[in-house]
Amino acid sequence: MTTTTPKTPAPALRPSPHWLRLPRWSFAQRRPRSALALGLGLLALIVLATIFVPMLSPYTATAISGKPLMPPSPQHLFGTDTAGRDVFVRTWLGGRNDLMMVVLVVLGSSIIGTMVGVVASMSSQITDSVLMRLTDALISFPGMIIVMAIALVFSGIGEVGPFPRGALPAVIAIIAINWASYTRLVRGEALSLRSRDFITAATLLGYSKTRIIVRHLLPNLATTVVAYMVVDAIVAVVTIAGMPFIGAGIQPPAPEWGSLMLAGSTVLYSAWWVTVMPGLVVTVYGIALSLIADSLLAEVDGGAR
Amino acid sequence: MTVVGAEESSAPTTGGVKPERGSRHGRHRGLVRALAKRLGQIVFVLVGVVVVTFSMLHVIPGDPARLILGKFANPESVATLRHTLGLDLPLTEQFTNMVVGLFQGNLGTSLVSRTQTVNDLIWPAYANTMSVVAVSLVISLVIGISVGIITGIRRNDGLDRGLQALMVILLSTPPFMFGMVLLLVALRTKIAPAGGWNGTPIDSLKYIWLPALALSIALAPVIARSLRQSIRETFAQDFVEAAIARGLPRRQVVLRHVLPNSLLPIVGLIGYSLGGLIGGAVVVEMVFNIPGIGSRMMAAVGSRDFPVVQGIALVSAVTVIFFNALADAAYWLIDPRTRTAGS
Numbered sequence: 308m309t310t311t312t313p314k315t316p317a318p319a320l321r322p323s324p325h326w327l328r329l330p331r332w333s334f335a336q337r338r339p340r341s342a343l344a345l346g347l348g349l350l351a352l353i354v355l356a357t358i359f360v361p362m363l364s365p366y367t368a369t370a371i372s373g374k375p376l377m378p379p380s381p382q383h384l385f386g387t388d389t390a391g392r393d394v395f396v397r398t399w400l401g402g403r404n405d406l407m408m409v410v411l412v413v414l415g416s417s418i419i420g421t422m423v424g425v426v427a428s429m430s431s432q433i434t435d436s437v438l439m440r441l442t443d444a445l446i447s448f449p450g451m452i453i454v455m456a457i458a459l460v461f462s463g464i465g466e467v468g469p470f471p472r473g474a475l476p477a478v479i480a481i482i483a484i485n486w487a488s489y490t491r492l493v494r495g496e497a498l499s500l501r502s503r504d505f506i507t508a509a510t511l512l513g514y515s516k517t518r519i520i521v522r523h524l525l526p527n528l529a530t531t532v533v534a535y536m537v538v539d540a541i542v543a544v545v546t547i548a549g550m551p552f553i554g555a556g557i558q559p560p561a562p563e564w565g566s567l568m569l570a571g572s573t574v575l576y577s578a579w580w581v582t583v584m585p586g587l588v589v590t591v592y593g594i595a596l597s598l599i600a601d602s603l604l605a606e607v608d609g610g611a612r
Numbered sequence: 613m614t615v616v617g618a619e620e621s622s623a624p625t626t627g628g629v630k631p632e633r634g635s636r637h638g639r640h641r642g643l644v645r646a647l648a649k650r651l652g653q654i655v656f657v658l659v660g661v662v663v664v665t666f667s668m669l670h671v672i673p674g675d676p677a678r679l680i681l682g683k684f685a686n687p688e689s690v691a692t693l694r695h696t697l698g699l700d701l702p703l704t705e706q707f708t709n710m711v712v713g714l715f716q717g718n719l720g721t722s723l724v725s726r727t728q729t730v731n732d733l734i735w736p737a738y739a740n741t742m743s744v745v746a747v748s749l750v751i752s753l754v755i756g757i758s759v760g761i762i763t764g765i766r767r768n769d770g771l772d773r774g775l776q777a778l779m780v781i782l783l784s785t786p787p788f789m790f791g792m793v794l795l796l797v798a799l800r801t802k803i804a805p806a807g808g809w810n811g812t813p814i815d816s817l818k819y820i821w822l823p824a825l826a827l828s829i830a831l832a833p834v835i836a837r838s839l840r841q842s843i844r845e846t847f848a849q850d851f852v853e854a855a856i857a858r859g860l861p862r863r864q865v866v867l868r869h870v871l872p873n874s875l876l877p878i879v880g881l882i883g884y885s886l887g888g889l890i891g892g893a894v895v896v897e898m899v900f901n902i903p904g905i906g907s908r909m910m911a912a913v914g915s916r917d918f919p920v921v922q923g924i925a926l927v928s929a930v931t932v933i934f935f936n937a938l939a940d941a942a943y944w945l946i947d948p949r950t951r952t953a954g955s
Binding site for chain 2: 328329330331332333334440441443444446448449450451452453455456457459460541544545548549552553554565568571572575576579582583586589590592593594596597
C-alpha cells in the first residue's frame, strides 16, 4: 500500500474509461456463464452464416436472381435489391468482408496499443509522457474525419488476397487512430500492476525487464485487453460500416454491411428490407459481442464495477 | 460511523490542523499548473494535427492541378496551374506559408473554387454539423438522465432490467442504421421532413431533430449507465444515509442530495464523447442529406482540395480539444475534490 513508485497512475480526475461505463446486460452480471454461452452462440451463428450461406445458396452475390425489389419470401429470405440480386446472400458475403476487416483492425490495434502501453509504463518519465501526449492527441481526434483522410492516402492499395478494393486502406486508417485507446488502458493497468508485490519480487530477484513484461505483466493484462477487444469489435463494425456513407471503405460491387444499407437508402420507402435486413444483422452482432464482453467483465470483477 | 464523520468535519473549523490553512495560493498554483499543462497539451496536439494533415496530403496519390484541368490537359497548362496554386514551391516553403496563414486565422484558399477561401467554405457546413451535435446532446441528456435516474433508484427490478437491456440494444445499433429506420418512420407518418436542410440551422429546426435523435443513441445509453452507476455509489455514502435518517422525503433525498452529487461524471463524459459524436454526425448527416462537414469533406477529398481537407480536420480537432479542456475546467469549478488530485 505504502510503496512509493516514481510514477503514480493518472489521478482519479476523470471517470473510469468510457467502455466500462457503457450500458451492460444485468443478465450478464447475474449469470455470466449463460450470457457468455448465448453471446458466443449468436456470434458463432453469424460467423457460420458468413462462411456457409454464400457457399450453399443457389444464388450468387452479383448475379440477378429474381425481379427487382421483391419483398422477403421463402425464396429470398431478405428479399431482392434494386437490381434483383438476393439480399440474403449479399448480406452474409458482406458480413464476411466486415468480419475479416474487424479481425484485422482489432488484432492490429491491440498489438500496437499494448506494446506502446507496456513500453510507456516501463520507460523513463520523458518517453512515457511523450507517448501519452501522442495517445491523448489521437484519442481526442474526431475519428471519422481523420479516417477519411488517411484512407485517402492509402487509396492506391487495390485488391489484396481475400480483401476487396478499399478494405485495406480502411483497416490501416482505423488502426492508425484506434491503437491509442489500448495504450491508455494498458498503461494504466500496467502502472498499477507494477506497484504490486509480485512484480517487486520479480524485480528484486533480478529478472530482466523483458522477462517481467512477458512472464508477469502481459499475462495479467490479458483479461482486460481481451475484454476491451470484444467491445472494440463492436465499435470497429460501426466505423467500417459507416465509411461507405462518406465515400470511403470497401468499394462496390463488393458487398459490405454499410454499403448494402447505403444502396438501400434510395429505395427506403418502397423496399425497406434492402436496408433494414443487413442493419438487423449488425445489431444482432453488436448484441452478441456485448453479451460476451459483459460476461467477461463480470468474471473479472465479480460485478464490482 | 457518524461519530467519526463528525470528528473529521469539525477538525478544520477548530483550526487545530494546519495543512489546509493558507492553501488558497497552493490551490491556485495547482490550477495554474493544470491549466498550463492542458495548454501545453493543446499546443502539442495542434502542431501534431497541422504536421500530420500537411504531410498526409502531400503523399496522397493524385495531383490537384491535373484533377482540376482534367485528363487531357497539356503538361504546360498543368505546370502553370501548379505554379499559380503554389504547388511547385519547396515543401518547406509551402509549410511555412500555411503556418503563417494559420496564425492570421487564414486557412487558405480552396484549390477547386479558387474564388472562395477555406473559411467561407467550411464555417457554414461546420455550423450545420455542430447544430445537429448540439441538439443531439440535449436529447441525449434528457433521455440519458431520465433513464439513469429511473434505473439508478430502482434496485434490479423489471423496469431497471428492461431499460438496461433496451440501452444495450440501442448502443449495438449503428446511429446511421437507426437514422434510416427513423427516416422510414418519417416517410410513412410524415412526423418530420425526411431529410434535407433549409439554409441556416435556425431555419432548419424542423429538419434537425430527427438526425439529432438518431445520433443520440450513441450517447444517451452511455449517459444513462454512467448516471445509474454514480447514483448507486452516491446512495451508499454517509451523507445520504444521514439525510434519510433525518426523515427527509425520498424525492427530496434524490433530487437535493443524490442527484447533484452524481452528475459530475456526466460533465466529463460529454467532453470526452464529443469527438465520437462529431464523427457519428458526419455519417448521420449523409443519411439525412444535411450539408455539413461530412459532405464538404467528401467533396474535398474527392477533388484533392488539400486546404479544405486540412481546414476541416484542424477545425474539428480544435473543437474536440476545446470541449475536453472545458470539461476539465468544469470539473475544477464544480468539484473541489478534484483540485488536489491534479497536483
